[in-house]
Every structure is written in C-alpha cells, then in structure tokens.
C-alpha cells in the first residue's frame with residue numbers, strides 16, 4: 001500500500017503530489033517539496049494530517 005499527498009490540500013494552487021511507501025517517506029518528500037516551494041513550518045502539520053492511502 002502506497003501513500004500520497006496532494007499539496008493542493010494545504011496550499012491552494014500548488015499542483016505538487018508526493019508519493020511514498022510509508023507515511024514517513026511521504027512526509028520527507030513533502031518537507032523537501034515545501035522547503036523549495038513553501039514555508040515548511042507553515043504547512044508541516046497540515047501535511048501530516050493530509051497524507052492518505054491510495
């Protein structure tokens with residue numbers, strides 16, 4: 001079972017989608033993405049709450 005996170009859930013207009021085999025992998029990918037595209041502290045908690053199984 002893989003996990004994914006659609007960034008638009010927390011950042012309106014962002015088309016980023018992060019994927020991983022575990023929630024931790026997705027979280028790391030999302031943090032990396034956010035560090036480039038967003039303010040990590042701002043979205044970190046929202047990201048954790050928005051990672052779902054696909």
Ligand SMILES: [Zn+2]
Nearest residue numbers: 007014016037
């Ligand atoms: Zn994004």
